[in-house]
Amino acid sequence: MSTLAERQAEIMASLLDEDRPLPANLGRRHEAGLQIYRNNYRTALVEALRSTFERTERLVGEASFARAAAHHLITTPPSSWTLDLAGCGFADTCADLFPHDREVAELAWLEWAMHLSFVARDSSPTNLAGFAQATAEFGPADWEGLVLRFAPGIDLRTVHHDLKALWSSLNEGEGEADIVPLDTPATVIVWREAERPVFLAVTQAEGDALASMIAGASxxxxxxxxxxxxxxxxAVETAGAMLGRWLGEGLVEGLA
Amino acid sequence: MSVIAPFHGFGLALRRTHYTDFLETQVPVDFVEVISENYMVEGGKPLRILEETRARHPVILHGVSMSVGSAQGLDEDYLERLAALAQRIDPLWVSDHLCWTRTSAHNSHDLLPLPLTAEALDVVCANIDRAQEKLGRAMLFENPSSYLTFPEDEMSEWAFLSEMARRTGCYLLLDVNNVYVSAQNHGFSASEYFAGLPLDRVRQIHLAGHTPATGERSLVIDTHDREVCDEVWDLFREVAALTGPVATMIERDDAIPPLSELLDELGRARNIAVNAEQARAA
Incomplete structure (x- = not known):
């Protein structure tokens, strides 16, 4: 390793671990300067997480969120060139830190999925009329083999709480968080409508079908x-309604 | 490497709180500077805003994550995305900082100082060569604020920048506030700094504010979160007399005030530059 590479590795290690002794050849004179860089590093990343996970912060409170963010930086230090990806894995961090409050990780996942969909590739969804035209000549085998392309940035996850109620209750200035456990787990789908990320809860059966088709199943x-x-x-009844909903909501970009 | 012609004008950094001002009113600026990384995305609202802004003003792409001082070289994915953005936006120019932000494993998302050594200079020049080759254009690099110097330093920052510009053909973005902050923190003369630079390579000037030292903290911190202070205005007066007309802007990164306040500061910069030019011509 070159001298420069060694120096950079030492400085980076000192930023990531505040208890680490000063790097070689740096004395007390340098400590104050290094402390400013440590503070900049921590502040910028915590602020990035706060900005991405606004509602999660409101749900758990500022102090708990700050501890979770600090923990995340230690367990998952940033590696991407963009600060926008600093929150990658934060939902998992929340799952570890709030094991008895699963709604925290579910909400963090939702905010992260919406954050990513916000800057996903632009696309125009296929509407019902366009889809009807494209499949007008379809026979049974064509329907059987139909493969779809979905909206860029689409994501989904099984959840155990009513995230729509929770999301609304955590709007700025609202009162208490509305944490409503579901009788049966559901799937939440996230995508972008024009420039606005949106989400929708569907049954797990529909969620499983969507997940498999996003992965390329017919x-x-x-x-x-x-x-x-x-x-x-x-299944016959659900499958038709499901496809109509995906088209109506703008989840389908086109036929693959 | 390609030549960047001087651009004489006065501009502001585009920040989210001013999107509506820039898209719905006639903001009296000659150019707008944006943080490149905020727009190195696949699609969505940020790119639409940038394209609409570009339709109204010349745009400068100012990056914070190239990490031109990284011993491991540049991130090719980053370069690819930056090149695509530059092609899409056709900016006045593309700039970044003389610093490093990452190792092969981690990214600090802060502008970290380089040891000012011949080895670091070789690394920086090789990385700038690669970046300029990929972008197909010369770039500008900005002097950073710093809070740390290294025992292994072999030259001054201005000597480093001068040699970097000579070897790579890059241009300089002179942040006058950063010179002030580093001069205070490391005890050098800002005037000596200016005198040591190849000022004919300066294509842009940044003016910003900082947090002064306190009784408990001897270091000045470059926060870019307040108005330009009198000492920095004085330095701008000094450097404007030396450079002649150069694209000049107010850069505010935090505690963003209403646009009118920034335009007032920009007006002051314009007056100083005009006076300096009249004095040069006399």
């Missing part, structure tokens, strides 16, 4: 999996 394969989970009759 409509036929997704329906077969759904039939296994729900039974044939309910």
């Amino acid at each position: 409509y036929g394969q997704a329906c077969a999996a759904m039939a296994e989970a729900l039974g044939q009759e309910q």
Whole structure:
């Protein structure tokens, strides 16, 4: 390793670990300067997390959030060139730190997914009329093999709380957080409508079908999996409504 | 390397709180500077805002994450995205800082100081060569504020910058506040700093505020969160007399005030520059 590389490795280690002794050849004269860089590092990253996870901070309170952010910086120091990705993995950090309050990690995931979708590639969704035209000549085999392209930045996750109620209750200036456990887990889908990230809760069966189709499964394969989970009759009913909802909400970019 | 022609004008940094002002009113500036990394994204509102701003004003792309001093070289993904943004926006120029921000494993997201050694100079020049080659254009590099010097330093910062510009053909972005902050912190003369620079390579000047030293803290901190102080205005007067007309802007990064306050400061900069030019011409 070159002298410069060694020096940079030492300085970086000193930023990441505030208890670390001063790097070689640096004396007391340098300590005050290094402390400013340490403070800049910590402040910039905590501020970035606060800006991305506003509602999570309101949910857990400023002091708890500050501790969680500091913990995240220690366990997951930033590696990307963009500060915007400093929150990568913060939902997992919240899951570790708030094991008995699962809504914290669920909300942190939601804010992170919306943060990413905000700057996802621009695209125009296929609407119902466009889709009808594209599939007008479809026979049964075509429907079976239908593969879709979804909105850039789309993400989804199983949740155990009503995130819509929680989200609204955490608007700035609102009162107490509305934490409502769900009777059965649901799937929350995040995507971007024009320039605005949005989300929607659907059944887990629909969420599983969407997840498999985002991963490249055909409509036929997704329906077969759904039939296994729900039974044939309910699956047929659900599959049609589900596809209509995805198109109506603007989740589908086009046919693959 | 390509030549960057002088651009004589006065501008402001585009910050989120002023988006509406810049998109819906006629802001009296000659250019707008944006933080490159905020727009090195796939799509969405930020890029739309930037493109609309570009339709109204010349734009400068000012980066904070190139890490031109990194011993491990530049991040090729970063360069790729910056080149794509430059192609999309067609900026007046692209700038970054003389500093390092990352190792191969981690990123500090702060402008960290370099040891001023021949080895570091070689690294910086090689990285600038790579960046300018990828972008297909010469860049500007800004003098940083610093709170730390190294026992292994072999030259002054102005000597480092001069040699860097000579070897790579890059240009300089002179942040007068940063010179003031570092001069206070390390005990050198700002006038000596200016005299040691190749001022014909300066294409842009930044003016900003800082947090003064206190009884408990001897170091001045470059916070860019307040108005330009009298000492920095004096230094700007001094350097404007030496450089002649150079693109000049007020840079506020935090505690962003209403746009009118920044335009008032910019007006003061304009007056000083005009007076300096009249004195030169006399």
